Amino acid sequence: MSEPAIKLEDWAQGIPMRAGPVSLGLYQPSPETMEYWRGIDRRELMLRHCDHCNRFFHPKRIVCSDCGASDLTWKPASGTGKVYSFSEIHRAPSEAFAAGAPYINGIVRLTEGVHLFTRFIPDPGPVKIDAPARLDFRVLESKWMLPVFLVG
Amino acid sequence: MASRLGYSAAIVGIGRCMTKREDAEKLTALQLGSISSANAIKNAGIKRGQIGAFFTGRCPTSYRTLQYNQTLLNELKIAPVFNTEVTAHGAGALGTLELGVLAVNSGLVDYALCVTNEASGVWLKDKVGQNAAGESNPQFEAPFGPTTPSLYAQVACRYMHEYGATSEMLAKVAVENRNWALTHPYAAMRNRGKITIDDVLNSRMIASPLHLLDCAVNYPGGISTAFIVTRAELAKNHENPTWIAGFGQQTTHEWISERMGAYDLDVIGHEPNLTNTGCATAAKQAYEMSGLKPKDIDIVQTSAPFSFVHLMMLEELGFCKKGEGGAFVMDGNIDFDGGMAFNTMGGYLSFGQMAQGLYNLHETVDQIWGRAEGRQVPDADIGLVHGHGGILASHSVMIVSRERAQ
Numbered sequence: 397m398s399e400p401a402i403k404l405e406d407w408a409q410g411i412p413m414r415a416g417p418v419s420l421g422l423y424q425p426s427p428e429t430m431e432y433w434r435g436i437d438r439r440e441l442m443l444r445h446c447d448h449c450n451r452f453f454h455p456k457r458i459v460c461s462d463c464g465a466s467d468l469t470w471k472p473a474s475g476t477g478k479v480y481s482f483s484e485i486h487r488a489p490s491e492a493f494a495a496g497a498p499y500i501n502g503i504v505r506l507t508e509g510v511h512l513f514t515r516f517i518p519d520p521g522p523v524k525i526d527a528p529a530r531l532d533f534r535v536l537e538s539k540w541m542l543p544v545f546l547v548g
Numbered sequence: 549m550a551s552r553l554g555y556s557a558a559i560v561g562i563g564r565c566m567t568k569r570e571d572a573e574k575l576t577a578l579q580l581g582s583i584s585s586a587n588a589i590k591n592a593g594i595k596r597g598q599i600g601a602f603f604t605g606r607c608p609t610s611y612r613t614l615q616y617n618q619t620l621l622n623e624l625k626i627a628p629v630f631n632t633e634v635t636a637h638g639a640g641a642l643g644t645l646e647l648g649v650l651a652v653n654s655g656l657v658d659y660a661l662c663v664t665n666e667a668s669g670v671w672l673k674d675k676v677g678q679n680a681a682g683e684s685n686p687q688f689e690a691p692f693g694p695t696t697p698s699l700y701a702q703v704a705c706r707y708m709h710e711y712g713a714t715s716e717m718l719a720k721v722a723v724e725n726r727n728w729a730l731t732h733p734y735a736a737m738r739n740r741g742k743i744t745i746d747d748v749l750n751s752r753m754i755a756s757p758l759h760l761l762d763c764a765v766n767y768p769g770g771i772s773t774a775f776i777v778t779r780a781e782l783a784k785n786h787e788n789p790t791w792i793a794g795f796g797q798q799t800t801h802e803w804i805s806e807r808m809g810a811y812d813l814d815v816i817g818h819e820p821n822l823t824n825t826g827c828a829t830a831a832k833q834a835y836e837m838s839g840l841k842p843k844d845i846d847i848v849q850t851s852a853p854f855s856f857v858h859l860m861m862l863e864e865l866g867f868c869k870k871g872e873g874g875a876f877v878m879d880g881n882i883d884f885d886g887g888m889a890f891n892t893m894g895g896y897l898s899f900g901q902m903a904q905g906l907y908n909l910h911e912t913v914d915q916i917w918g919r920a921e922g923r924q925v926p927d928a929d930i931g932l933v934h935g936h937g938g939i940l941a942s943h944s945v946m947i948v949s950r951e952r953a954q
Contacts (some may be wrong), residue, residue, distance in 0.1 A: 456806070483705060510809070541693065
């Protein structure tokens, strides 16, 4: 299994992003999501949580959209959810991804009520709306270790 | 009954510069923008020193400068007292005119120059990769390998599930877009002939449920459009002012999967979803401002890079009920022969998509004044233009009219 491309401690250095010949500048894994990536390193999906409102949020949230609190905590997701939407991608964005095409990307609705973009793997399948999904971790074509969901 | 801002300003100058793929001279975005702006100033019959406000769309991807608005201003040798780039993705194109209406009505300036331009079809080779990286969240979407079609497909998947729309209904839009494109000398697909619903369904799958012919073609050239806006009292001194009857705009998110983190908002409702967009709010405001209703509209242009988006927008613009867009198009309501005048250049699917799509407004003004040779819609007095960008993130609606209602 290859190493994740992100060096968490070097976020300020940035990773060059390219699309074919076009430079898109530097991508910087950001300090506010560091705990999410650390969670992935130990195979946990970490979510943001407002302890005042008892509400879960997307791992990228900085403030609670209900009470405005900025002291959101991190809590691990249970790892279960349902398929909310999906698309099977035949025309991939790059050669690396084309090697894995077709593949299914979509939005999972976690039991905690948070929606995340993810890769759906039919196991046993099929991938369809409201099908049960369970958390796993895979190194995808991007060489990133990512939270994926097994469906069926 | 129009509200205070309804019909308070008009377009009194219009300019365009377009290139096709086969043109020997490949103009840059800056050349296109400078030429179209100069044309609009000439068309309005004003001096460049009279331009008090200067609003541009976002910086063209093919001509990156930190301050594109000022780069273009520097070419034109104008000295506005109020200038800025209007982002909001594709909706920012109409946003430049909306800001223009507010600026000229403030009394601080008399004339606003509003410009968008792009030449990406000439310069960018890898549009699929470039778009996917630019339109997905770098940390939470891009590493999974999305493409722009696959991000829109998340909405298509829900729309078809929630409202029972079929692939045939989506395909019907592509068929009618193509029919209009065959009449336009600059349309990307003008030489490709008619297509059928089966052609769309049999074209290769790009990102389910979207086939190749459900997707916009990237406009293979360059387009810049420019408009001069002034307030009512000054518009009366100009020939053929096109009245801005009403407008509206709303933005709900940046990344499509995070749209699902938005809740308890009027436009979206209590529960997060993907199938209500800001277009409905923008349209409501535009109708209320103008005192007009969907039945008053003679010609409609939508900013829809995928077939299903047309169906959603027909609903949110009020031409049919929510969820009935598919049945509406299957009943012949947007047919080239006998339907409403809908995307008279061929739409993004067959004319081609270029940047922020302000050429849709230029086309509408042309139609209103009987200048749309070969595709002229009879009695097109009132037109509605929709602009959108991001993954259904930002929406603008503008209604323009030949006559000034009170």
